[in-house]
Amino acid sequence: MNDTILQNELLKIFPELVFEPGTEWLQVTVQSQQWLPLANTLRYKVDMDFDFLFCVTCIDWKTHLAMVYHLRSTTSKLHLVVKATLNPLNPEIDSVTSIWKTADFHEREVYEMFGVNFKGHPDLRLLILPDGWEGRNPLRKDFEDPINMIRL
Amino acid sequence: MFEEIGTTTDGDLIINVGPQHPATHGVLHLVITLNGETIRKVEPHLGYIHRSIEKMCESLTYRQFIYVTSRMDYLSSHINNHACAMCVEKGLQIEVPERAKVIRILLDELTRIASHELWWGAMAMDLGAFTPFFHAFRERESINDIMEETCGARLTMNFIVPGGLMADIHPNFQKRVKDFIRLYKSKFEEYNEMVTGNVIFRNRMEGVGYLSKEDAISFGCTGPTARGSGVSCDVRKWFPYEGYEKITFDEIIETGGDSLARYMVRVREMNQSIRIIEQLIDAIPEGEYQAKTKAVLKLPKGEFYSRVETARGEFGVYIVSEGGTTPYRIKFRSPGFSNLSALDQMARGSKLGDLVAMMGTLDLVIPDIDR
Numbered sequence: 001m002n003d004t005i006l007q008n009e010l011l012k013i014f015p016e017l018v019f020e021p022g023t024e025w026l027q028v029t030v031q032s033q034q035w036l037p038l039a040n041t042l043r044y045k046v047d048m049d050f051d052f053l054f055c056v057t058c059i060d061w062k063t064h065l066a067m068v069y070h071l072r073s074t075t076s077k078l079h080l081v082v083k084a085t086l087n088p089l090n091p092e093i094d095s096v097t098s099i100w101k102t103a104d105f106h107e108r109e110v111y112e113m114f115g116v117n118f119k120g121h122p123d124l125r126l127l128i129l130p131d132g133w134e135g136r137n138p139l140r141k142d143f144e145d146p147i148n149m150i151r152l
Numbered sequence: 153m154f155e156e157i158g159t160t161t162d163g164d165l166i167i168n169v170g171p172q173h174p175a176t177h178g179v180l181h182l183v184i185t186l187n188g189e190t191i192r193k194v195e196p197h198l199g200y201i202h203r204s205i206e207k208m209c210e211s212l213t214y215r216q217f218i219y220v221t222s223r224m225d226y227l228s229s230h231i232n233n234h235a236c237a238m239c240v241e242k243g244l245q246i247e248v249p250e251r252a253k254v255i256r257i258l259l260d261e262l263t264r265i266a267s268h269e270l271w272w273g274a275m276a277m278d279l280g281a282f283t284p285f286f287h288a289f290r291e292r293e294s295i296n297d298i299m300e301e302t303c304g305a306r307l308t309m310n311f312i313v314p315g316g317l318m319a320d321i322h323p324n325f326q327k328r329v330k331d332f333i334r335l336y337k338s339k340f341e342e343y344n345e346m347v348t349g350n351v352i353f354r355n356r357m358e359g360v361g362y363l364s365k366e367d368a369i370s371f372g373c374t375g376p377t378a379r380g381s382g383v384s385c386d387v388r389k390w391f392p393y394e395g396y397e398k399i400t401f402d403e404i405i406e407t408g409g410d411s412l413a414r415y416m417v418r419v420r421e422m423n424q425s426i427r428i429i430e431q432l433i434d435a436i437p438e439g440e441y442q443a444k445t446k447a448v449l450k451l452p453k454g455e456f457y458s459r460v461e462t463a464r465g466e467f468g469v470y471i472v473s474e475g476g477t478t479p480y481r482i483k484f485r486s487p488g489f490s491n492l493s494a495l496d497q498m499a500r501g502s503k504l505g506d507l508v509a510m511m512g513t514l515d516l517v518i519p520d521i522d523r
Contacts, residue, residue: 024457051369054490055457057483059472070457070470070485074369074383077390102372105493128199128522139207 001047001076009048013041025070025079032067032084036094042071042080043099049073050080053096056106058114060141065091065114086116095121113139160185164192171200175278175508178518186504194499194507196492202522209482214240214314214449217479221469222308224486225520227267228462230259233312238393239458239469240314243451249440252316253394254432258329259299259311260460261425265336266295267463268418268425275415275512276347279356284347291336298328314449316442329433333426340423348419357412361498361510364409371497372490375465376421377514380414382407387461401428414513450477464488464515488520 003026007019014034020027030038042050055070065086072079084093095118096103107118108127115137118124126133137143158166164187171181179200185193205224209217221236222229234256241248248256273288296306301322303311311318347353363373368381378385386403388396404420406413451473459468465487472481491514498510 023455052372054372054374054466055468055470055483055485057470057481059481068470070468074385100372101367101370101497102490102493105489106372109489127197128202130199138204 001078003078006048006078006080010038010041014038023081025081027081027083029083029085032086032093035067035082035084036096038082039069039094039096039099042082047076049075050078051075051100053100053102053106056103056110058110058116058139060088060114060139062088062141064088065116067093067110067116069096091116092119093117094119095124097121113137115140162187169507171197175511176518177274177516180516180518180521182507184504184507189503189505191499191502191504191507194496196495198522200522201519203519205523206482206484209479211478213477214451214479217482218313219308219310221484222310223519224484224523225462225464225467225488225517226307227270227517228263228464228467229307229309230256230263230312231460231462232467233310234260234394235458235460235462235467235469237312237314238460239456239471240449240451242458243454243456243471243473244314244445244449246315246443246445248316248394248443250437251439252441252443254436255317255321255441256312256394257396257399258429258432258436259302259309261428262295262298262329262332264425264463265422266292266299268422269295271418271463271512271515272343272347275515276353278508278512279353281347281350281353284343287339287342287346291332291339294328294332294335298325298332301325301328313442315445316440320441321436326433326436329429333430333433336426343419348416354412356506356509357415357513358410360411360502360506361513362410363494363498367494367497368409371494373465373494374487374490375461375463375515376404376414376417377465377491377494379403379405379417380513381409385466387459387466391459393458393460399428399431411509411513418515448477450475451479459485462487464517464520465491484523486520486523488514488516488518489523492516492521 018029042048050071050073052072052074057068059066065088067084069082107121110116111124112126112129164185167184169182170176171179181197183195205220218233218236221232225232269288269292273285276284300306302325303309363381365382368378368383374385389403401424404417406416453475456471459466468485470483471479474480499507
């Protein structure tokens with residue numbers, strides 16, 4: 001299995017995937033409602049076996065939010081970067097906690113920092129921010145801290 | 153955030169450990185549900201030392217943000233700086249001089265030993281043995297002295313910068329490192345006599361905090377935590393950087409999955425670091441210590457990810473650049489954050505007293521978790 005074979009295999013199952021050329025690791029953009037079936041395929045399909053989700057984050061592009069999932073297979077050492085575009089007003093995506101347990105903490109962090117709602121997350125509440133913080137998302141670009149301690 | 157001491161509807165007791173507790177080594181707050189003395193659930197509450205480094209970095213230039221990263225995992229500050237410098241170098245396609253590469257590895261491995269020494273002493277102290285702490289600090293102190301002479305700092309180094317190093321090594325560097333290796337080798341047996349072979353210690357570690365191989369992978373554990381469960385995940389072996397592929401050393405893997413296995417991984421890893429240093433200390437090539445770079449660094453538009461093996465596991469830097477002098481978004485994948493998420497799984501069903509042994513062998517550094 002290499003990047004080209006992986007790309008073709010994935011396109012057979014999910015024809016509407018968009019692959020980005022010329023990146024260090026194979027990069028794919030998925031519709032947010034397709035993310036959970038894709039994640040299931042990546043994790044459990046024989047010879048894909050992406051068992052290691054090492055980085056989950058979100059980027060605020062002002063017009064939209066982009067979820068970024070970095071995946072790796074501990075058997076084949078293949079990498080895959082999956083991106084999903086979300087609506088900034090009502091960002092929603094399926095939780096993958098049931099597939100990768102590490103997603104629990106990472107999704108909670110993205111939830112409080114970007115306000116993304118992870119559907120199906122068993123315990124979606126604040127992890128780092130203090131109680132009563134709900135509604136303001138510090139890592140969004142439009143966030144203004146009234147105390148402004150971090151503006152340099 | 154604070155839950156009062158109380159009982160659940162099942163009659164289980166809820167207690168708080170931390171945020172100010174000597175065994176948590178920093179401001180980690182654990183809310184523990186207990187049935188008698190058996191742990192039902194452990195819930196970490198984070199954020200007491202969260203400084204929003206990721207947001208700060210968005211307004212810092214590529215030369216400035218290195219200084220903030222030393223403050224994350226302060227016990228492996230060289231290695232954090234290294235990851236960030238590598239990420240910027242990847243974006244700008246800077247070729248780092250050979251001399252700088254070798255010195256970077258030497259500093260990384262010295263940092264790793266210093267970090268493991270501190271962990272070893274602190275963990276023994278958690279389990280009630282105070283003496284090992286002083287023994288560990290005796291050796292760690294000489295590493296700190298080497299660092300002080302070369303980098304001018306003892307904890308937050310900021311010595312590795314994009315393009316190479318901040319300055320050349322001190323003329324005494326090689327001699328002092330060799331002195332340290334001699335000192336370390338003469339003292340290492342003490343470690344095993346005092347702690348590793350100690351029957352009380354072994355009884356408190358064996359079978360405590362079991363983490364299976366599948367769980368270690370699923371929880372995203374890296375570093376000695378995962379290697380104690382039999383997962384091969386050393387970034388230095390898997391995805392070599394800065395010439396680690398040319399050096400002979402072993403990736404330490406234990407299959408026990410318990411606290412003792414994680415302990416053994418770290419102790420044996422120190423010897424491997426010494427092995428790496430011995431191979432390189434007389435082979436530092438002559439030449440420049442820094443590549444020629446522009447005064448203002450501008451990363452091209454795109455995304456860059458680089459990772460290194462810190463003392464705690466895989467540390468990743470993900471920079472999203474829009475072509476300016478500051479990153480558009482930066483994400484630090486810290487090893488402690490993922491390792492901590494496995495604590496609940498490890499602790500369920502064990503006794504409250506064993507929680508300290510589990511936290512000790514996870515080697516938690518709270519600023520690294522909170523960022």
